[in-house]
Amino acid sequence: MLNFSVMRVLHTADFHAGRLLRGHDRTPEIHDALVEIAGLARTERADAVLVSGDLFDTGNPSADAEHAVFDFFLRLRDAGIPGIVIAGNHDSAARLASVAGLLGWVGIQAVSQPSATPQDMIRTVETKGGETLVVGALPYLSERRLVKAADLLGGDTGAWRQKYREGMGFFLRRLGEGFVPGAVNMLMCHATMDGAVPSGSERTMQFDLTNAYTLSGLQLPAGAQYVALGHVHKPQQISDTPPAYYPGSVIQLDFGEAGEKKQVNLVEVEAGRPARVHALPLASGRELRTLRVELEQVEARLEALKGFSGLLKVMVSAPAGTALPGLKDRVLKLAPNALAVELDAPQDDLATPELRREGLSLMELYERYHRERRGDLPDDLRAAFREADESAKTEDVA
Known part of the structure; x- marks a missing residue:
């Protein structure tokens, strides 16, 4: 009933x-x-x-x-x-x-x-x-x-x-x-x-x-x-x-x-x-935060975040062409909870590099996807993806 x-x-x-x-x-x-x-x-x-x-x-x-x-x-x-x-x-x-x-x-x-x-x-x-x-x-x-x-x-x-x-x-x-x-x-x-x-x-x-x-x-x-x-x-x-x-x-x-x-x-x-x-x-899960910081402010800004218990992505702004050896080690020393350390290059338009995808190949898109999720794409996965892509193209044509 x-x-x-x-x-x-x-x-x-x-x-x-x-x-x-x-x-x-x-x-x-x-x-x-x-x-x-x-x-x-x-x-x-x-x-x-x-x-x-x-x-x-x-x-x-x-x-x-x-x-x-x-x-x-x-x-x-x-x-x-x-x-x-x-x-x-x-x-x-x-x-x-x-x-x-x-x-x-x-x-x-x-x-x-x-x-x-x-x-x-x-x-x-x-x-x-x-x-x-x-x-x-x-x-x-x-x-x-x-x-x-x-x-x-x-x-x-x-x-x-x-x-x-x-x-x-x-x-x-x-x-x-x-x-x-x-x-x-x-x-x-x-x-x-x-x-x-x-x-x-x-x-x-x-x-x-x-x-x-x-x-x-x-x-x-x-x-x-x-x-x-x-x-x-x-x-x-x-x-x-x-x-x-x-x-x-x-x-x-x-x-x-x-x-x-x-x-x-x-x-x-x-x-x-x-x-x-x-x-x-919901209260569960670590907070994620992207920190955008000028090169000369890296240490000071990370020092101020020592009490942050979440996970960090650190985007460091620097002049075009700047070589920054050891940057990741500098960041991780102060912030072991940083999962990603990236250079924020000068922009030539309003789109950030990670959102600008016009003209990119499937391989380039996959490399960006893998880099965001798991880090740099290994050579064996790159080869496997290329093989799968070619196979899919052949299947569609048939």
Whole structure:
């Protein structure tokens, strides 16, 4: 029997367990954040938890990364709180599918891949209070696969974008048809919406190459009382009708997210009525900060930051052509928590070098991406990337 009392649903996304920042493993901080979120689910008396993708940072996560995520699910089980998760673009859909049965034993329903049968992507939770939650769960669907399936090779960008929207619209419409009158109906999706404001972290190779593929808020099923989004790391509301939210990543994952306040969303909702959304701030994770300093002020500025317990990126301004041997050692001696030390060269326009990508090859983009995440690109990875790029070009031509 359907009940009309208030349901409380906790929405989170983008854990990225296993993330390395300049070679520094952020997984312990992510684990702390997940422990904090599980505690909030308990203290806020959540009836269910929704995780909108990117549980892991890579398709082959480390043992520590898997421990962080699975420990989170076990904590939800211990609190008697069910959950629903979908795969994001950083997750291996096959890997998530392989553990879906085990996750089910602890009350976590996983949807790893889109299905032509909408019912395969509809998940239902019967809460302790007797309410029914119906979730249309759409995991990440590769833009490239959707476009290539449409055989649009050689089409213009506008045609690709429209075909992507049409393909995603098919799934969204079918999921909306699975909503149940008298129940609380929600949608989960891992995608980029029109108007979404990215964190600086997402101005990377991956985001730059795929941000042409977006969804319109007009495509969201009108019957959804709340749309639980994942993919964009900056917390934000993206649509009013239906209400659609990105909760953002759970810690400041890289220096592009420095200064962002992280959160999860608590959604209070009754069947047939508008949802009320409350942001719950998160305290876990080390603060990231980019320090821009003139060469002659390096020692003085770093000395003043001795009490800073977060992680630093130090950008040193110097005249063009200045040679600075030993600069990194000078910085690390005063600030062992500095993960990156870079020269800030004079600019010839308003764009910073790390955001100026016009005319760069895929290899150059990848080198910048790797340098930001893990440091200089090793020769073996450079060769492997070049081989993969050539193979992909050959496959597309065929």
